[in-house]
Amino acid sequence: MENIKNIKSTEDAIKLLNVALEHEWAVSFEYLFHAYSFPKGKFFYQDPILKRRQEVRAQTIQIGIDEIYHSLQLGSIINQMGGTPSFETDGVIRYPRIMDNLERDKKTEDLVTNLYQSAEFEEGAFPKIQNMVLNISYDEVRHSDQFVAMMDAMRAEGAEDAMCHQSNLENAQKEEVQLLHAIMRAENDLMHRYLKYVILFSEHQDLSQRLFKNAIDHMKNWDKNGGILIKMGDVIQIENAEKDSDGVERTVSPMPSIYPEEDRLSALETLIPAESDLISKYEKLLSLVPDGAIKDQLEKHTGLGREHVFTQEWLLKNAQKIEGLK
Numbered sequence: 161m162e163n164i165k166n167i168k169s170t171e172d173a174i175k176l177l178n179v180a181l182e183h184e185w186a187v188s189f190e191y192l193f194h195a196y197s198f199p200k201g202k203f204f205y206q207d208p209i210l211k212r213r214q215e216v217r218a219q220t221i222q223i224g225i226d227e228i229y230h231s232l233q234l235g236s237i238i239n240q241m242g243g244t245p246s247f248e249t250d251g252v253i254r255y256p257r258i259m260d261n262l263e264r265d266k267k268t269e270d271l272v273t274n275l276y277q278s279a280e281f282e283e284g285a286f287p288k289i290q291n292m293v294l295n296i297s298y299d300e301v302r303h304s305d306q307f308v309a310m311m312d313a314m315r316a317e318g319a320e321d322a323m324c325h326q327s328n329l330e331n332a333q334k335e336e337v338q339l340l341h342a343i344m345r346a347e348n349d350l351m352h353r354y355l356k357y358v359i360l361f362s363e364h365q366d367l368s369q370r371l372f373k374n375a376i377d378h379m380k381n382w383d384k385n386g387g388i389l390i391k392m393g394d395v396i397q398i399e400n401a402e403k404d405s406d407g408v409e410r411t412v413s414p415m416p417s418i419y420p421e422e423d424r425l426s427a428l429e430t431l432i433p434a435e436s437d438l439i440s441k442y443e444k445l446l447s448l449v450p451d452g453a454i455k456d457q458l459e460k461h462t463g464l465g466r467e468h469v470f471t472q473e474w475l476l477k478n479a480q481k482i483e484g485l486k
């Protein structure tokens with residue numbers, strides 16, 4: 161992460177916000193990849209602010225969601241300032257041991273707190289941005305303290321060597337597991353396409369709120385699918401990751417850096433086939449999965465996809481009815 165210190169021009173401000181955005185995209189993934197690899201309901205810590213026992217996995221997911229909100233804040237302001245929000249991301253790592261992931265997450269929080277708090281703004285130049293950056297930085301301070309408390313709790317119960325879920329090699333031959341991985345990638349891709357358009361069309365609440373709802377639905381599906389993968393004896397895959405001999409996975413592109421289209425009509429047009437394609441993947445998977453809780457959950461996701469197609473078709477038709485709508 162490049163450290164941007166002196167903010168004098170609009171260009172400097174956009175640069176700082178984009179460096180921060182690339183970081184926020186990366187951590188939003190990294191924390192979710194980590195959390196979805198942790199055992200559910202097993203590790204707890206005493207939260208220093210909530211003053212209550214919280215689950216490590218659930219709170220790591222919550223922190224990941226905070227980072228998505230940071231991304232949206234930064235992207236919308238970059239867009240308002242006439243800049244182009246970046247969809248490049250910093251690198252992402254997953255270690256086999258839970259503790260090593262928490263340690264990395266804590267260090268990442270401290271690094272970004274420093275980026276935000278050490279930025280020096282020319283007096284009176286961008287007061288609202290300066291204020292936003294400071295506000296975000298204290299979310300990061302909170303996150304750092306949470307990761308410290310999680311590690312303290314793990315050490316106290318002798319769980320330093322507790323491991324993340326691992327992918328089972330036999331699953332390479334299982335069509336349903338491979339299909340679910342493909343669905344995970346598609347859910348992730350669609351979530352970020354919606355988020356891009358939320359950012360681009362953030363000047364008007366009607367469209368951006370509707371697109372945001374769909375982005376959240378895809379995020380929730382991603383979350384549920386992460387749990388289903390564990391039940392199938394696998395774990396969320398990190399896109400484009402290489403695994404070294406110690407089992408450490410690294411990627412510099414955990415999500416696509418380019419999402420198609422910049423204007424309202426073509427953005428809306430491109431979402432419909434993407435939604436339909438995702439539904440066909442789910443339908444194929446449903447034909448392979450026996451009746452039961454997993455199938456019920458996958459049917460919910462498929463139903464939601466059909467609702468998205470309905471909504472998106474009307475968003476497009478209604479936009480086409482109005483001449484000159486941009």
Ligand SMILES: [Fe+2]
Nearest residue numbers: 184226227230
């Ligand atoms: Fe953040």
Ligand SMILES: [Fe+2]
Nearest residue numbers: 269299300303
């Ligand atoms: Fe954070």
Ligand SMILES: [Fe+2]
Nearest residue numbers: 374435465468
């Ligand atoms: Fe959808």
